[in-house]
Amino acid sequence: MLNMLHLIRLDYLSCVLTVLATVLIGKKLWQGWVVAGINSAVVCVIGIRTAQFGFVPANLLCIALYTSNLFNWRVRTLPSRQTKTAERES
Numbered sequence: 001m002l003n004m005l006h007l008i009r010l011d012y013l014s015c016v017l018t019v020l021a022t023v024l025i026g027k028k029l030w031q032g033w034v035v036a037g038i039n040s041a042v043v044c045v046i047g048i049r050t051a052q053f054g055f056v057p058a059n060l061l062c063i064a065l066y067t068s069n070l071f072n073w074r075v076r077t078l079p080s081r082q083t084k085t086a087e088r089e090s
Contacts, residue, residue, distance in 0.1 A: 010049075014042045033070040037063050 017039035024032030040059040047055025 010042055010046050014039055014046065017042060030070055030073045033066045033073065037066040037070075040066065 017035055021032045021036035021039055024035060026032075040062045043059045044056050047053060047059070
C-alpha cells in the first residue's frame with residue numbers, strides 16, 4: 001500500500017479532487033464536502049512527505065469545517081425531502 005502512494009502523483013490527485021469538490025458544492029450536493037475532506041487529507045499527506053508541516057493543522061481544521069458543513073447540510077435537506085415525500089403520498 002505504501003508503495004502505491006509513491007506511484008500516485010498526489011499533487012495531481014489533489015488538483016482533481018479540488019475541482020470535483022468545487023463543482024459538487026456549487027451544485028449544492030453534500031458529496032462535495034466529502035470529496036473536499038478527502039482532498040484535505042491528501043494535502044496533509046503531501047505536507048508531511050515534503051516536510052511542509054504548516055499544511056497539516058490548516059487542513060485538519062478544514063476537515064473539521066467540512067464535517068460540520070456536511071452535517072448541517074444533511075440535517076437541513078432531510079426534513080425537506082421527507083416533506084416532499086409526504087406531499088406526494090397524500
